[in-house]
Amino acid sequence: MINNAFGLIVTADRTTHLKDLTLSRSAAAVPFGGRYRFIDFTLSNMVNAGITSVGLITEKNYHSLMDHLGSGKEWDLHRKRDGLFILPPFMTKDNAGVFRGAIDALRSVMGYVRRTQEDYAVLSWPRVVMNMDLVPMMEQHVATGADITILYAEDGSLKPEDQNQDLRLVLDEKGRVIDMELDAFRPQSVNRSCDVMILKKELLEYLVEEAYARGEYDFHRDILLKKYKTLNIMGYKHEGFLARLESIEDYFAGNMALLNPDVQKDLFDPRRPIYTKVKDEVAARYSVSAQVKNSLVADGCLIEGQVENCVLFRGVHVKPGARVFNSIVMQGADVGENALLDHVILDKGVKILPGRTLQGYDSFPIVIRKNQTV
Amino acid sequence: MKKRIVVMLLAGGQGSRLGVLTSNMAKPAVPFGGKYRIIDFPLSNCVNSGFDTVGVLTQYRPLALNAYLGTGQHWDLDRNYGGVFVLPPYVTEGENGHWYSGTANAIWQNREFVDQYDPDYVLILSGDHIYKMDYAKMLAFHRQKKAAATIAVLQVPWEEAHRFGIMNANVDGFIESFEEKPKEPKSNLASMGIYIFDWKKLRSYMEADDADPNSSNDFGKNIIPAMLNAGETMVAYPFEGYWRDVGTIQSLWEANMDLLGQKPVLDLDDDAWRIYTRNPVMPPHYISLSAQVTNALVSEGAVVEGTVENSVIFSGAHIGKGATVKDSIIFPNAVVGKNVTVEKTIVGENSIIGDFSILGGPVRPGEKVNNKLTGDITLIGNDVTIPARAYVPKGQVVNTENPHEPAKEA
Numbered sequence: 001m002i003n004n005a006f007g008l009i010v011t012a013d014r015t016t017h018l019k020d021l022t023l024s025r026s027a028a029a030v031p032f033g034g035r036y037r038f039i040d041f042t043l044s045n046m047v048n049a050g051i052t053s054v055g056l057i058t059e060k061n062y063h064s065l066m067d068h069l070g071s072g073k074e075w076d077l078h079r080k081r082d083g084l085f086i087l088p089p090f091m092t093k094d095n096a097g098v099f100r101g102a103i104d105a106l107r108s109v110m111g112y113v114r115r116t117q118e119d120y121a122v123l124s125w126p127r128v129v130m131n132m133d134l135v136p137m138m139e140q141h142v143a144t145g146a147d148i149t150i151l152y153a154e155d156g157s158l159k160p161e162d163q164n165q166d167l168r169l170v171l172d173e174k175g176r177v178i179d180m181e182l183d184a185f186r187p188q189s190v191n192r193s194c195d196v197m198i199l200k201k202e203l204l205e206y207l208v209e210e211a212y213a214r215g216e217y218d219f220h221r222d223i224l225l226k227k228y229k230t231l232n233i234m235g236y237k238h239e240g241f242l243a244r245l246e247s248i249e250d251y252f253a254g255n256m257a258l259l260n261p262d263v264q265k266d267l268f269d270p271r272r273p274i275y276t277k278v279k280d281e282v283a284a285r286y287s288v289s290a291q292v293k294n295s296l297v298a299d300g301c302l303i304e305g306q307v308e309n310c311v312l313f314r315g316v317h318v319k320p321g322a323r324v325f326n327s328i329v330m331q332g333a334d335v336g337e338n339a340l341l342d343h344v345i346l347d348k349g350v351k352i353l354p355g356r357t358l359q360g361y362d363s364f365p366i367v368i369r370k371n372q373t374v
Numbered sequence: 375m376k377k378r379i380v381v382m383l384l385a386g387g388q389g390s391r392l393g394v395l396t397s398n399m400a401k402p403a404v405p406f407g408g409k410y411r412i413i414d415f416p417l418s419n420c421v422n423s424g425f426d427t428v429g430v431l432t433q434y435r436p437l438a439l440n441a442y443l444g445t446g447q448h449w450d451l452d453r454n455y456g457g458v459f460v461l462p463p464y465v466t467e468g469e470n471g472h473w474y475s476g477t478a479n480a481i482w483q484n485r486e487f488v489d490q491y492d493p494d495y496v497l498i499l500s501g502d503h504i505y506k507m508d509y510a511k512m513l514a515f516h517r518q519k520k521a522a523a524t525i526a527v528l529q530v531p532w533e534e535a536h537r538f539g540i541m542n543a544n545v546d547g548f549i550e551s552f553e554e555k556p557k558e559p560k561s562n563l564a565s566m567g568i569y570i571f572d573w574k575k576l577r578s579y580m581e582a583d584d585a586d587p588n589s590s591n592d593f594g595k596n597i598i599p600a601m602l603n604a605g606e607t608m609v610a611y612p613f614e615g616y617w618r619d620v621g622t623i624q625s626l627w628e629a630n631m632d633l634l635g636q637k638p639v640l641d642l643d644d645d646a647w648r649i650y651t652r653n654p655v656m657p658p659h660y661i662s663l664s665a666q667v668t669n670a671l672v673s674e675g676a677v678v679e680g681t682v683e684n685s686v687i688f689s690g691a692h693i694g695k696g697a698t699v700k701d702s703i704i705f706p707n708a709v710v711g712k713n714v715t716v717e718k719t720i721v722g723e724n725s726i727i728g729d730f731s732i733l734g735g736p737v738r739p740g741e742k743v744n745n746k747l748t749g750d751i752t753l754i755g756n757d758v759t760i761p762a763r764a765y766v767p768k769g770q771v772v773n774t775e776n777p778h779e780p781a782k783e784a
Contacts, residue, residue, distance in 0.1 A: 034658035035674075073447070261677075264660060273655040278448075280650050282642045283408025283673035283686075284659065285633075290668055298658035299409070299674050300643065312658070 001050030002138050005120035005198070008113070009042055009056045010102050011065065017164070017247045020367045021347065025064035028126045030245070031330050031348070033258055034298040034311050037068055038245060040276045042126040047075050048272040049134035051122065053082035055112045057105045059089055068277050075275045085112055101217035106208045113201060121204050125195040129254060130242040131267050131274065137236045141198045146234035148199045150177070153238040155192040164246060167193035167220055169235050177233040180225055194238055241266040252345065252365045255311045255328050259294050281314050289320050305335065344368065375455055377491035379513060381420050381428040382481050385413060385439060385501035386474055391622045393747045394755030394773040395722060399438035401621065402501030405705050405723065407633055407642060408673040408686050410651045411442060412620060416499045417449045417458070418649045423509040425497065427456035429487050431480045433463050433473055448652045461487060476591030482580040493573050498593065500567040504629050504640070505617040506647050507568070512611050516570045522606035523598070525549065526568035526613050538564030539594050541610045549608040554594055563610055566617055569593065575606065616640045623748045627720060630686045630703050634669050654689045654706070664695050680710070694729070711762065718768070719752040727754070728762030737767040745769030
């Protein structure tokens with residue numbers, strides 16, 4: 001268990017390319033995996049490691065995120081001492097309330113950072129969905145005496161058009177970072193940062209204040225890239241499942257990966273449960289005409305049609321004769337009689353009228369915005 | 375501070391007619407409907423009716439129930455003042471305490487709990503019924519009739535009336551007499567075991583009842599007849615809607631089946647009257663490529679790789695490849711192995727059924743099955759491991775003590 005670290009989550013982030021899914025919510029609040037939001041994975045990883053104080057920096061569109069997190073009780077973070085601190089932007093004499101980058105955001109919450117009792121910060125951007133044990137990473141950080149330890153995973157794919165904050169680490173045989181690249185055209189390393197970092201609280205304060213004093217605002221570019229030669233930065237490898245959620249294709253593929261039972265076992269490891277807001281829906285009901293194959297189905301669904309290779313969120317209704325293939329259907333969506341959907345992402349509350357047909361493609365899933373009627 | 379009404383929920387019953395399902399938990403903690411426990415129903419009814427102070431009276435195997443209720447947060451019953459309390463029997467100085475000797479005695483022993491809220495009314499509930507009811511309407515009825523006691527009643531088929539406590543009421547709802555399981559019923563208004571009393575009146579009748587050494591300290595047998603004899607105003611509150619006593623294996627199975635079908639007899643998917651529960655922390659359930667699921671309820675954390683028909687699958691249950699589950703109820707975290715056949719069976723929590731087993735098959739010639747409690751429903755208790763290729767005939771009960779007895783080679 002980690003008892004000497006606090007979590008710091010930066011959700012102020014305009015770099016994801018999730019288009020319509022982030023129109024009315026921050027990327028951290030985007031639904032994932034049938035009943036979760038991105039932030040659930042980041043928060044659960046911290047809580048499961050024993051962290052009891054988590055600061056969450058928000059910027060725009062944080063209503064949906066606040067609504068999801070509430071008092072933090074689903075994560076056991078409604079505490080008298082410590083717990084969940086939501087840190088929205090506010091205007092002060094040296095803060096315009098709008099962040100240019102993570103350094104601005106971090107500097108605006110230094111009050112929270114200074115008040116925490118713990119010596120270490122686990123700094124995280126919720127852009128990666130994974131179930132990871134932070135305890136051995138912390139142990140390695142302390143044992144190696146590193147200044148910063150960065151979580152990374154192997155990532156051979158490269159889609160230059162979707163690159164954003166693609167931080168590559170070149171490591172020596174001891175795991176020390178000897179070179180670093182950000183959004184490189186031809187990266188020299190497959191080791192890509194997962195944007196989870198451990199460092200001493202004082203070092204975080206120093207780095208942020210120093211960079212801010214020089215008018216810098218991008219944590220990756222202005223701190224990590226400029227300092228890796230003088231600081232001892234170590235890598236820590238994540239071996240399990242991981243989904244990066246930077247584009248609609250990533251998002252689609254990441255959800256579809258959950259249909260693989262091995263991925264389910266890894267991401268929903270019962271030793272480290274993923275917590276989320278509870279909705280008290282009834283168990284899902286299958287009618288006599290239901291035909292379901294290879295799908296994840298959340299509580300509250302009523303299925304009367306055909307569903308194959310899908311992720312259905314809570315309270316979805318698939319009416320008789322409807323066919324839904326290779327799709328992600330979010331909470332409360334309603335698919336009318338004899339409609340046909342293939343490679344479609346329906347956001348919350350979408351209504352598909354009877355007989356409508358929508359067909360996307362693997363690399364181009366159709367996204368229907370929240371509460372739209374087709 | 376005063377509360378207008380305090381709820382006392384009788385959850386002490388051992389539920390012996392539920393056999394091995396209640397061997398390690400009280401009846402109200404028995405699972406129901408894919409993700410609930412029986413006690414979720416009266417508790418959710420309380421919260422949805424706006425009643426926020428509930429005493430849960432328990433004396434049999436309280437651990438599972440205690441752990442389940444916790445602080446009451448899952449029902450929004452973690453309150454600054456009021457909330458949910460588990461009330462076991464206790465010992466006092468000088469005189470030795472004793473177990474609850476009857477339903478009325480359970481309330482009498484906890485009169486101090488009720489008194490601290492100084493309520494005008496108490497609502498008495500049982501922890502073994504499945505129904506959705508607005509108790510606030512019943513309270514309004516009680517006040518309008520200026521009654522000393524109001525008893526919720528349900529019209530039952532005449533041929534079944536002899537199994538219930540029957541209220542003989544006049545056209546205005548005033549109860550004239552009460553008969554416990556009458557041979558020749560004069561009415562078909564059955565008591566649902568839901569009472570509202572004026573607390574001061576009830577307190578004085580309980581006091582008199584407690585002083586009577588011959589009394590069995592029961593609401594139906596003693597308190598209500600005594601109040602009727604004394605000429606108190608007693609009214610019957612007619613309830614229309616779904617109500618089932620799930621105190622037997624047969625009725626528990628039937629009530630679960632009532633959740634299925636094209637238009638379920640009991641539809642729990644009701645935004646205006648949600649049933650709250652302690653939700654398991656589990657991912658959505660997974661239906662694999664080899665699975666086939668029709669007319670079924672499946673809850674979160676379950677994995678289905680076989681065929682499920684006309685059945686209720688609880689959270690975390692696993693149905694293996696090639697298995698067929700029909701007309702059955704699979705309780706939380708139970709594992710049905712590969713190529714297992716399950717017919718009209720209740721499989722208890724955390725039980726493991728070995729591959730190629732047959733549950734609920736026909737009774738073979740010369741085989742003796744003790745099915746006094748179960749009829750034609752096969753019952754596998756909680757935490758039972760059944761070896762591969764076992765054969766469990768229809769109506770058989772299997773528990774942790776005799777898992778191998780019926781497990782003869784098929």
